[in-house]
Amino acid sequence: MSVLNSEYVLIAGVLLLIVLDIFRNRLNSGRKDIIQYATLAILVLAFAVEIMFGDFDIPFFSTMQYSQFVNGFILFLAIAIYSFLLADSRKHSTFIEFLFILAVLGAMLVVISSNFISLLIAIEMISLASYGLVFFQKSNANLEGAMKYVSISFLSMVILIFGISLVYGGTGTLSFGATYTVNYLPFIAGLSLVMVGLAFKSTIVPFHMWAPDVYEASNGAVTAFLSSISKAAGLIAMVRVFFFAFPASSAFVSDMFIILAIATIFFATFLATVQERIKRLLAYSSIAQAGFAFIGIALLNYSGVSAAIFYIFSFAVADALVFLAYKVFEDAKIVYKKDASKMWAVSKVGVVCLFIGVLSLTGFPPTIGFFGKLLIFSALLSNGYVYLVVSLFVILLFSTFFYFALLRDMNPMENYKSNAKRTTSIRIKEAILIALTLALFFGVVFVTF
Amino acid sequence: MIQILGLLVLPLIGVVALLVNRLMCLGARDENIVLYTALATTALLFIGMFVGFQPFSVMLVPQVDFAFSFQLNGLSLPFMLLATVLPILGLWSAVKEIKEKRNLFYLLYMLSYLSLIAVFMSSNLISLFVFWEIVLVAFFFIIAFWGEEERRGRASMKFLIFTQFGSLTMLGAFILMFVYTGSFNLFTIQSLISQVPQTISYVIFIFILIAAIIKMPIFPLHSWLPDAHVTAPTTGSVLLAGVLLKLGGYIFLLFGVTLLPNIAHNLMVPLILLGVFTVIYSTLVASAQKDLKRLVAYSSIFYMGLVFIGSATVSNAGINGAVLLMVSHGFIVGMLFVLAGLLKEKTGTRDITKVGGLAEKMPTYAMFFVFAVLATLGVPGLSNFPGELLVFLGAYSVYAIALVSLVGVLIATNYYLYAVKAVLFGALKKTAQKFSDISTMDAVQLGAFSVFIISIGILPSLITNLVGVTI
Amino acid sequence: MLDLILLPMLAAFLLIVVIGEKLARSYAIAIAGCAISLGMATYLFVANFNSTTVDSFNWMSISGSNFLLSLTGTNLSLGFSVLVSFISLMVLVFSVFYMRGEPQVRYYSQMSIFIFSMLGLVLSGSTLLFYIFWELVGVSSYLLIGFWYKKETAAAAGKKALIMTRIGDMAFLAAIIVLFLSTGTFSISSTIQAIPYLPSSIVLLTGALILIAAMSKSAQFPFYTWLPDAMEGPTPVSALLHSATMVAAGAYLLVVTVPLMSAAGLGPVIISIAMITAFIAIMLALHEKQIKRILAYSTIESLAFMFIAVGTLNAGGAMFYLFSHAVFKSLLFLVSGVLTTLFGVYDIYLLRARKLTGSWLMWPAFIGLASLAGLPPFMSMFAHVALAANFNLYENLAFLGIDFFTALFSFRLFFVVFNKGRGARLESEMADAFPIILLSAIAVAGGALAFYFNSIIQTTLSFGPFSLLSVVASVAGAYIAYALFYQNRSTSILKYFVGAASRLAEHGYDSIIKAVGDAVVRLGVMVSELDDRLSRAFELGADYSLALSADSRPIQTGSANSYIIAIIIGMIAVMAVAAAFV
Structure with a gap:
């Protein structure tokens, strides 16, 4: 383990921010700029450090360390989301900056945790920070979302802890790494409770129900965070527990996962087809994406998990992109699908980015969404799940249906007048969206079997 | 030798020029950009047919063997001819018909032009799939944005959902090939296909078959086609029937029949019977149609049924016939759709029972109409005949019952002649008093179609010499 | 060389089409072409008397088998071509009188293409080429019958003629395919020579198919009704196509294939x-x-x-x-x-x-x-x-x-x-x-x-x-x-006898044909309704699943309580499944 680790950078960064904030309060300066820029700088620094020195954990991909890749894209998304947040509004309390960094830190710790306790702490770090982030604008809607999130999250945390304790009872240790094959009822029960607890975070049906409401209630940037980084962390936690810690722990895990994944995909896709509000539609689509990643994890073998990790990357980037892009239009009061053609008047670049993001979510080439699905299908087919693949084809038609219905509603009007002022803020946002869009194309270099 | 990439670079220049034209507000006419780049591409294709093409390959993602590699296979050239020429012939209809969002339309048009050519020359399956899907998306929007107002929502979605299912099963087949041969390269797969276990080969074949049945289309998965055709603008219909349907035939020939001939051979009888059924079924349905475009749409199912029979025979004559018929049908059905579009433009309706006696007011139109109908009925000397002959030859040589599909030709004769009689002959309906004949440009457009139809009809070896596959 | 007989008419056709309305006297081109054809045919008939000349052209080659198109000049075919070009010349000259005031270009171009096809049919030495011209003859007949397209009856008669003859055409095509695959050649003479070696079923099948083809072209019993209707066309057309040449092509086909007919019994x-x-x-x-x-x-x-x-x-x-x-x-x-x-x-x-x-x-x-x-x-x-x-x-x-x-x-x-x-x-x-x-x-x-x-x-x-x-x-x-x-x-006996017979033959029989045609269309309507149902079934499937989705929306109530209940239910289900596995 290198001394110069991106997690340390973030921890140091949080401390630095606290110090800076104290100084700022002392000076009675109303300026938050310094805190905000410092946050951005910390994230960028962490990203740089991760790319250069992040070599913790076993080599997972042929060319790159697993945790380096995952932490790298988490930080990349964090930078994009945070800059978007800044471009959007700078009036928020500096508390948000701490929370954001802590949440990112939590997600990164999930990736490298090798012990149930550290995993639990990391997950709770994300959760606690997320409550605050959801309550970002302090509006009533924010409050409702945050409260729902908190109440349900507590329940799932309790379940997770209970599950972990039962697992401990079965194995006698909390650290990952040893191979356990325990056919002992409390252990199995614990494992399934851990599954439930983690499924909450990764929005697996039927533990997903908080997600559409909370996504809709939050600020767009926060939604982007929840649906990309936070959800990715949840899924990675699944990988940590069920692939690294308990490989082939019990035959039921794989089947259970497939059932849950299929349920997730079907349920979320069906509900997405009938949504009128764009954000809710995207929320359900994001749940369905999690299902797809989950089906890769369900295989619990090398090809499945690596496909799942790439898939997580692909949908995290695309989800961050569409929620951020939608934020631009949400501000212009475009809420319903039928108003989607007004988007062109707000930001052409935003529309094109949203378009490409949705294409990636649908799985159209040459975006990474396509390669993600390619890997998932490939993993399934090479393991002989032909029928499963055919049923996924069918459900993909439904998702194609609602995604393209949205895209079609974005029909450009002929002589629209752009009445939105081209402020610097929107230019920066567009730049961020373009960066994420490019990632959708160039992310393909991380594809691996 | 010509670098094959040139065939993509020229349309790409067109795409970029269209974008630049829009963003910089240069004010150049979009259709001219399309026309010139497409003409240049065609010229390059013709030169290349004589001097040969140099393959091109660049590996993009080695982990999944995703490369942009373009190399001709034995089936590419006839289809590339179709894909390069037909959009030029259909362009004039677009110039007349597309009034709004012209830049976007031509952008999609050019993009699908590029992608169609690329599909036919891709030798990497992922790159093939990439371009295949771009075509699909482009056509979804062409139907959804420029189709007929009242139906376009449903029709475009139906088109997308059906064909996307086909794309997915095709992708499934590609992945299976990759899993068992370790490559997405067509030629590698061809050499290693024997490694694939028998059951998996069946799965691959069935997947490809589903894709082909949807795309061609063949009963029972054809119902997207009439809706899409009726709704799409004329140019869209021309390309849809002229080139897009041929994608189905192309992949069926490439991955079904020539790659897995043994399985195709085992399934020959049911497939031929399916084709025969489609032929009879579609001609019967077409007999009841009153909308000219719908009639032409069903009759193109009929011809694709013949193509399907020809392909399913797994015989040289059948395959050559299928290719020839597809190329010929591309031109003929394109011409018929242009004629249907002109009918709508001149009379305001496509219902053949509501017009009549147009030959008097529109003699040039009538001449081309009769010509196109005769061509589609397989009159010798015009392009459908040699293809039909070869298909029937192939079909009889392996499964004599297939000649039953000749009955389909008879029914087709009946409804097409009925359409001719209803539209052109008889007394001029009163409402039709002030119709004018088609313009010179329309005549040039139709004449261009006719030139191809006649030349292929008289010298079918022009096309059959381009086919380089043997069973 | 033999194409010299055909070319003038083809040239005439093209000239008339290309020059179009600018030339008022397009008949001059047609007549000149026909006269040249007649001259060439007569010359070749005399010069090559009792010798056989063959012109062939490889239409296409598919994996080794050649599709040869050949013209054969024998005494019979050249003699027939003299006849055809002579009668055509006469009729064309007559047309100058008869077709005065009618659209010249259309008439003479269609007549030229007909004469071209008829000459080609007569001279054809391969079944494939024979078929090609056979169809072209039928198509030009369709166009010429419907020459006065404004008359509903003429248009209907043209359609009827083509459909009736096309039944025979399809039979002919099938016969050609069967013969080609059995003998490996399109050449008429080689096919005839190969007949003794063919299985009797093939001989019978192809003989019957060719007979059907000849019957439909020559308006024999089940097919005859198109010919009287074809009289809706201009009289010169009737004189040339529907008496002297085109309809005789059916008889000519039988003459050419007499050995096949006799072998098939x-x-x-x-x-x-x-x-x-x-x-x-x-x-x-x-x-x-x-x-x-x-x-x-x-x-x-x-x-x-x-x-x-x-x-x-x-x-x-x-x-x-x-x-x-x-x-x-x-x-x-x-x-x-x-x-x-x-x-x-x-x-x-x-x-x-x-x-x-x-x-x-x-x-x-x-x-x-x-x-x-x-x-x-x-x-x-x-x-x-x-x-x-x-x-x-x-x-x-x-x-x-x-x-x-x-x-x-x-x-x-x-x-x-x-x-x-x-x-x-x-x-x-x-x-x-x-x-x-x-x-x-x-x-x-x-x-x-x-x-x-x-x-x-x-x-x-x-x-x-x-x-x-x-x-x-x-x-x-x-x-x-x-x-x-x-x-x-008094003619009453005759009238009674003839009247009854003809009512049966004409109206009774014609209504049967009509009924068959109507039945096809009605079947078409039925199948088309079926197809609409099929199409709607797909849409209904989509609609139902959307409705189902819409119905499942209430699951998402928006209240945190129900979410917690869902989680607990899910948890119990997961544990139950897990327990079942243990």
Whole structure:
């Protein structure tokens, strides 16, 4: 383990921010700029450090360390989301900056945790920070979302802890790494409770129900965070527990996962087809994406998990992109699908980015969404799940249906007048969206079997 | 030798020029950009047919063997001819018909032009799939944005959902090939296909078959086609029937029949019977149609049924016939759709029972109409005949019952002649008093179609010499 | 080299199409082309007499098998092409008179393409090329029948003709395919040579298919109804296509494939079909009042004669009859063309009122109708003799009856039109008089050809007792016609007999054909409804699943309580499954 680790950078960064904030309060300066820029700088620094020195954990991909890749894209998304947040509004309390960094830190710790306790702490770090982030604008809607999130999250945390304790009872240790094959009822029960607890975070049906409401209630940037980084962390936690810690722990895990994944995909896709509000539609689509990643994890073998990790990357980037892009239009009061053609008047670049993001979510080439699905299908087919693949084809038609219905509603009007002022803020946002869009194309270099 | 990439670079220049034209507000006419780049591409294709093409390959993602590699296979050239020429012939209809969002339309048009050519020359399956899907998306929007107002929502979605299912099963087949041969390269797969276990080969074949049945289309998965055709603008219909349907035939020939001939051979009888059924079924349905475009749409199912029979025979004559018929049908059905579009433009309706006696007011139109109908009925000397002959030859040589599909030709004769009689002959309906004949440009457009139809009809070896596959 | 015969007509077609309306006298191009063709055909016929020339062209090669298109010049084919180009020339010259004031370009270009196809058909040496021209002939016939497209009946007649003949075309195509795959060649002569080595089922199948093709083209029994309707076209078209050449192509096809027919043992079938056809045609001709339709029925009957000859394996007789028929039938049509142009009526009883007896047209009409009845000394009498060369007793006896009735209906036509009233003077000009006089002359004196015809194709002229008897029968028929229609004796028995038969044959049968056509369309409507259902089923499936999705929306109530309940239920389910696995 290198001394110069991106997690340390973030921890140091949080401390630095606290110090800076104290100084700022002392000076009675109303300026938050310094805190905000410092946050951005910390994230960028962490990203740089991760790319250069992040070599913790076993080599997972042929060319790159697993945790380096995952932490790298988490930080990349964090930078994009945070800059978007800044471009959007700078009036928020500096508390948000701490929370954001802590949440990112939590997600990164999930990736490298090798012990149930550290995993639990990391997950709770994300959760606690997320409550605050959801309550970002302090509006009533924010409050409702945050409260729902908190109440349900507590329940799932309790379940997770209970599950972990039962697992401990079965194995006698909390650290990952040893191979356990325990056919002992409390252990199995614990494992399934851990599954439930983690499924909450990764929005697996039927533990997903908080997600559409909370996504809709939050600020767009926060939604982007929840649906990309936070959800990715949840899924990675699944990988940590069920692939690294308990490989082939019990035959039921794989089947259970497939059932849950299929349920997730079907349920979320069906509900997405009938949504009128764009954000809710995207929320359900994001749940369905999690299902797809989950089906890769369900295989619990090398090809499945690596496909799942790439898939997580692909949908995290695309989800961050569409929620951020939608934020631009949400501000212009475009809420319903039928108003989607007004988007062109707000930001052409935003529309094109949203378009490409949705294409990636649908799985159209040459975006990474396509390669993600390619890997998932490939993993399934090479393991002989032909029928499963055919049923996924069918459900993909439904998702194609609602995604393209949205895209079609974005029909450009002929002589629209752009009445939105081209402020610097929107230019920066567009730049961020373009960066994420490019990632959708160039992310393909991380594809691996 | 010509670098094959040139065939993509020229349309790409067109795409970029269209974008630049829009963003910089240069004010150049979009259709001219399309026309010139497409003409240049065609010229390059013709030169290349004589001097040969140099393959091109660049590996993009080695982990999944995703490369942009373009190399001709034995089936590419006839289809590339179709894909390069037909959009030029259909362009004039677009110039007349597309009034709004012209830049976007031509952008999609050019993009699908590029992608169609690329599909036919891709030798990497992922790159093939990439371009295949771009075509699909482009056509979804062409139907959804420029189709007929009242139906376009449903029709475009139906088109997308059906064909996307086909794309997915095709992708499934590609992945299976990759899993068992370790490559997405067509030629590698061809050499290693024997490694694939028998059951998996069946799965691959069935997947490809589903894709082909949807795309061609063949009963029972054809119902997207009439809706899409009726709704799409004329140019869209021309390309849809002229080139897009041929994608189905192309992949069926490439991955079904020539790659897995043994399985195709085992399934020959049911497939031929399916084709025969489609032929009879579609001609019967077409007999009841009153909308000219719908009639032409069903009759193109009929011809694709013949193509399907020809392909399913797994015989040289059948395959050559299928290719020839597809190329010929591309031109003929394109011409018929242009004629249907002109009918709508001149009379305001496509219902053949509501017009009549147009030959008097529109003699040039009538001449081309009769010509196109005769061509589609397989009159010798015009392009459908040699293809039909070869298909029937192939079909009889392996499964004599297939000649039953000749009955389909008879029914087709009946409804097409009925359409001719209803539209052109008889007394001029009163409402039709002030119709004018088609313009010179329309005549040039139709004449261009006719030139191809006649030349292929008289010298079918022009096309059959381009086919380089043997069973 | 043989294409030299075809090319002028193709060139004429192209020239007329290209020059278009700018040239008022497009007939000049057509006539010049036809004259050159005639000259070339005559030259080649004379120069290559008794030798066979072959021009072939490889149309395409599919994996080793070549699709050869070849033209063969034999005495028969070249002789036939002389006939075709000659009759065409006559008709084209006549058209200058008849088609005045009609759209010239369309007419002459379509006629050129027809003559081109007909010459090509005659000269074809490969089944494939034969088929190609066979179809082209049918298509140009479709276009020419529907020449006056504004008339609903003409348009319908063209459609009917093409569909009826296309049934035969498809049969022909199937036969060609079967023969090609069995013999590996398209060449007619090689195919004929290979017949003894083919399995009998193939021989029977292809023989039957080719017979169907010939029957539909030559308007024989189940298919005959298109030919009378085809009279909606301009009269020169009827003269050329629907009497002299195109319809005779069916008989020519049988002549060419006589060895196949004999190997398949289809002779009796052909004879019986042709006899039925002849009977029906006689009945209908006796009943009919329209002059052109009478001639059409007589054509059907004459074609049946040729079929009977082929059925008795007498190809030479059929061919000679074909030649003779071409001459007198086109003559008759041209005469009727003059009459109908001058008076604008087709009904023979209306023509009677014009008091035509004594006009110059009476003589050509008499020559033509006497030829039709087979009276000596006209060319047609020799043709009748040649026709009967292979007849057995029963056929001879049946033919006596046919002869009698043929004479009856042909002289009915003559005596009704050229009745007691006389005095009309008819104008004539070069363009109509020249072809009529020339054709009349040949019809009168052409009998002499009978003795040379043997060198074109094996023909036997055997004058026997039945030759005499048939002349007697014809004379009797002519006399009865004179008595009934000139002297106006009672015709009620005849009317009763003929009326019943023809109602059955025409209206009864036509309605069956109509019913078949309607049934196809009705089936089409039904299948199309089915297809709509299928299409809607897919949409319904989509709609239902959307509705289902919409129904499942209430699960997402928005209240945190229900979410917690869902989690607990999910948790219990997961644990239950887990427990079940343990």
